[in-house]
Amino acid sequence: xxxxxxxxxxxxxxxxxxxxxxxxxxxxxxxxxxxxxxxxxxxxxxxxxxxxxxxxxxxxxxxxxxxxxxxxxxxxxxxxxxxxxxxxxxxxxxxxxxxxxxxxxxxxxxxxxxxxxxxxxxxxxxxxxxxxxxxxxxxxxxxxxxxxxxxxxxxxxxxxxxxxxxxxxxxxxxxxxxxxxxxxxxxxxxxxxxxxxxxxxxxxxxxxxxxxxxxxxxxxxxxxxxxxxxxxxxxxxxxxxxxxxxxxxxxxxxxxxxxxxxxxxxxxxxxxxxxxxxxxxxxxxxxxxxxxxxxxxxxxxxxx
Numbered sequence: 001x002x003x004x005x006x007x008x009x010x011x012x013x014x015x016x017x018x019x020x021x022x023x024x025x026x027x028x029x030x031x032x033x034x035x036x037x038x039x040x041x042x043x044x045x046x047x048x049x050x051x052x053x054x055x056x057x058x059x060x061x062x063x064x065x066x067x068x069x070x071x072x073x074x075x076x077x078x079x080x081x082x083x084x085x086x087x088x089x090x091x092x093x094x095x096x097x098x099x100x101x102x103x104x105x106x107x108x109x110x111x112x113x114x115x116x117x118x119x120x121x122x123x124x125x126x127x128x129x130x131x132x133x134x135x136x137x138x139x140x141x142x143x144x145x146x147x148x149x150x151x152x153x154x155x156x157x158x159x160x161x162x163x164x165x166x167x168x169x170x171x172x173x174x175x176x177x178x179x180x181x182x183x184x185x186x187x188x189x190x191x192x193x194x195x196x197x198x199x200x201x202x203x204x205x206x207x208x209x210x211x212x213x214x215x216x217x218x219x220x221x222x223x224x225x226x227x228x229x230x231x232x233x234x235x236x237x238x239x240x241x242x243x244x245x246x247x248x249x250x251x252x253x254x255x256x257x258x259x260x261x262x263x264x265x266x267x268x269x270x271x272x273x274x275x276x277x278x279x280x281x282x283x284x285x286x287x288x289x290x291x292x293x294x295x296x297x298x299x300x301x302x303x304x
Contacts, residue, residue, distance in 0.1 A: 153244075
């Protein structure tokens with residue numbers, strides 16, 4: 001048997017297949033970017049720098065003194081110390097404020113997800129004449145700015161004893177979180193196939209079992225989206241918390257940040273350190289669940 005016949009009779013191994021596959025991929029040349037694609041990438045880079053650069057600058061100056069901020073605002077700090085963070089945490093009472101914000105946001109998050117998902121399921125999957133009218137009624141809440149109801153809410157809460165309380169802050173947060181929750185979850189429930197509901201009905205499941213066992217697990221991506229939007233929005237809310245809460249022990253984190261700005265002078269280094277402390281939880285939460293937000297918005301945007 002000749003050498004050529006021997007090589008032809010050799011079995012094709014997995015490594016040889018992988019080598020041929022790699023060679024086939026390498027043989028395909030990459031297409032150059034079109035001018036429109038280059039323009040889009042350049043635009044995205046500019047947008048990314050616009051959002052990231054101020055955050056990096058605030059983080060940089062949070063380690064400086066006020067003198068360094070005014071003399072060399074864009075240079076690196078001469079000595080990296082955590083005195084600004086220590087002072088901001090203790091003097092600004094950020095520990096209590098963070099706990100209050102976390103308590104308000106978590107309670108509002110749970111209530112909005114439970115009530116909003118149940119209302120959205122009733123509108124999307126249950127047949128009754130007022131479904132479209134109810135959805136329109138809830139969506140009108142998205143068109144009402146908070147400034148229009150600020151004074152009526154304050155006077156009403158003062159009469160019933162809810163002013164200067166955590167409960168008086170949770171109620172308006174929940175009210176403004178429900179419309180967007182119901183809107184997004186309605187799209188998710190409407191996109192679910194009818195065959196699942198029909199099969200569950202044939203198996204003897206009641207309406208509560210269909211909601212909790214079938215529809216709610218399938219709509220968990222929508223719950224991620226609405227939950228994160230509610231949490232981040234309420235974590236950064238300032239106006240309602242500043243008007244309704246006057247007790248320092250009940251103030252939330254955004255209100256506590258306003259203490260660092262005085263009428264005559266401002267300690268910028270400590271204020272920037274407090275800002276970094278305030279935004280760290282939202283950055284962690286968003287980075288951990290950013291994929292769920294994108295998937296939820298795209299999958300719930302269309303029906304079918």
